Amino acid sequence: MAAKPKLYYFRGRGRMESIRWLLAAAGVEFEEEFLEKREQYEKLEKDGCLLFGQVPFVEMDGMKLTQTRAILSYLAAKYNLYGKDLKERVRIDMYTDGTLDLMMMIALVPFKPPEEKEENIALIVKKAKTRYLPVFEKVLKDHGEDFLVGNKFSWADVQLIETILMMEELNASILSDFPLLKAFKTRISNIPTIKKFLQPGSQRKPCPDKQYVDVVRHILQF
Amino acid sequence: MAGKPKLHYFNGRGRMESTRWLLAAAGVEFEEKFIETPEDLENLQHDGSLMFQQVPMVEIDGMKLVQTRAILNYIATKYNLYGKDIKERALIDMYIEGVADLSELILHLVICPPGEKDAKLALIKERTTTRYFPAYEKVLKSHGQDYLVGNKLSRADIHLVELLYYVEEIDSSLIANFPLLKALKARVSNLPTVKKFLQPGSQRKPPMDEKSFEKAKKIFKIK
Numbered sequence: 504m505a506a507k508p509k510l511y512y513f514r515g516r517g518r519m520e521s522i523r524w525l526l527a528a529a530g531v532e533f534e535e536e537f538l539e540k541r542e543q544y545e546k547l548e549k550d551g552c553l554l555f556g557q558v559p560f561v562e563m564d565g566m567k568l569t570q571t572r573a574i575l576s577y578l579a580a581k582y583n584l585y586g587k588d589l590k591e592r593v594r595i596d597m598y599t600d601g602t603l604d605l606m607m608m609i610a611l612v613p614f615k616p617p618e619e620k621e622e623n624i625a626l627i628v629k630k631a632k633t634r635y636l637p638v639f640e641k642v643l644k645d646h647g648e649d650f651l652v653g654n655k656f657s658w659a660d661v662q663l664i665e666t667i668l669m670m671e672e673l674n675a676s677i678l679s680d681f682p683l684l685k686a687f688k689t690r691i692s693n694i695p696t697i698k699k700f701l702q703p704g705s706q707r708k709p710c711p712d713k714q715y716v717d718v719v720r721h722i723l724q725f
Numbered sequence: 726m727a728g729k730p731k732l733h734y735f736n737g738r739g740r741m742e743s744t745r746w747l748l749a750a751a752g753v754e755f756e757e758k759f760i761e762t763p764e765d766l767e768n769l770q771h772d773g774s775l776m777f778q779q780v781p782m783v784e785i786d787g788m789k790l791v792q793t794r795a796i797l798n799y800i801a802t803k804y805n806l807y808g809k810d811i812k813e814r815a816l817i818d819m820y821i822e823g824v825a826d827l828s829e830l831i832l833h834l835v836i837c838p839p840g841e842k843d844a845k846l847a848l849i850k851e852r853t854t855t856r857y858f859p860a861y862e863k864v865l866k867s868h869g870q871d872y873l874v875g876n877k878l879s880r881a882d883i884h885l886v887e888l889l890y891y892v893e894e895i896d897s898s899l900i901a902n903f904p905l906l907k908a909l910k911a912r913v914s915n916l917p918t919v920k921k922f923l924q925p926g927s928q929r930k931p932p933m934d935e936k937s938f939e940k941a942k943k944i945f946k947i948k
Contacts, residue, residue: 597792
């Protein structure tokens with residue numbers, strides 16, 4: 504019986520959160536090792552685990568995987584969340600690549616100097632409202648189906664609900680002009696694996712706080 | 726018979742060049758429609774061709790694809806340059822994301838203000854010789870094969886060799902201590918399709934000069 508995937512990262516969202524979401528959505532149990540001291544990070548480097556000296560790092564199926572997108576694509580393919588053929592897959596790629604860009608912007612916000620934070624958040628909210636969310640509202644409107652691609656739950660749906668929830672933390676009324684996305688959010692939240700992940704006590708991580716930022720800066724030395 | 730893929734972008738490398746390289750390496754002929762004015766970009770945006778209002782956009786197999794990674798993933802899969810199974814694909818993805826990260830730094834060098842250029846250049850050189858080149862040299866050394874993954878040419882080799890050419894343009898000495906990377910560059914450059922693409926007159930784009938930079942800024946409304 505294969506061992507559970509093991510995730511190595513800080514005790515926080517950052518670039519690992521999308522990976523936790525996808526594993527959870529697929530109903531896959533996983534272990535986590537939290538980086539709290541510089542020595543742990545140096546050990547991973549010394550052991551040759553980090554191809555480019557960076558985390559996220561996931562050990563699974565006998566592989567030492569780094570690079571967020573590489574890990575996500577692997578999981579999506581392995582757990583049948585990547586569409587039924589190449590044409591569905593390219594649509595999933597287009598949707599997830601767009602939202603990943605947005606989420607990586609959000610992940611960097613805690614590390615910006617205080618005077619830039621508000622402007623940065625305003626920019627992210629604007630991009631979400633004008634560039635990304637309208638696209639997904641239209642996709643759902645055009646086919647009238649429950650899921651973004653192929654009338655079946657996929658990585659694209661997981662990515663989108665994660666994005667919506669993070670955006671709501673920045674701006675509570677972000678979905679006010681998007682009724683289909685509101686319905687989508689409710690529907691996806693009720694999928695058993697997602698519902699479980701949304702409950703307290705799951706491996707989902709909270710909003711980054713000062714302590715998280717301090718730990719990351721200490722370990723990565725910046 | 727399907728039409729040729731059609732690439733929509735400005736007449737420069739930017740985020741479209743890796744797609745040109747991949748198609749060329751796969752021996753696929755393609756057409757290009759260059760965005761020359763802000764109006765050209767606006768027309769594409771208004772006719773619904775650009776999912777997120779951005780280019781690159783590639784018309785292929787009846788679809789209008791956007792997002793560089795989605796485009797490259799599609800082409801690589803279609804032309805069998807993405808490994809034989811999901812594990813090989815994961816390795817390829819890991820390697821190409823590293824290439825993408827360094828390429829992103831180089832891309833931003835072009836648009837960064839003159840006062841910051843020196844610092845950015847120093848960072849690129851440092852990352853190249855201490856993070857990225859050693860990683861790929863180690864991969865090649867570990868299996869001793871001609872290509873990065875699965876003993877077969879894949880997009881990983883093509884994207885990496887493209888990057889090696891950009892690094893060479895910045896500083897040709899950076900590759901000095903990486904014999905296996907040098908060998909990979911030579912090997913891939915000698916493949917007939919790549920050799921053809923490297924010759925003058927191909928659709929490969931030159932480095933951006935001052936004039937084309939000003940033009941691109943106008944089109945994309947960058948200050």
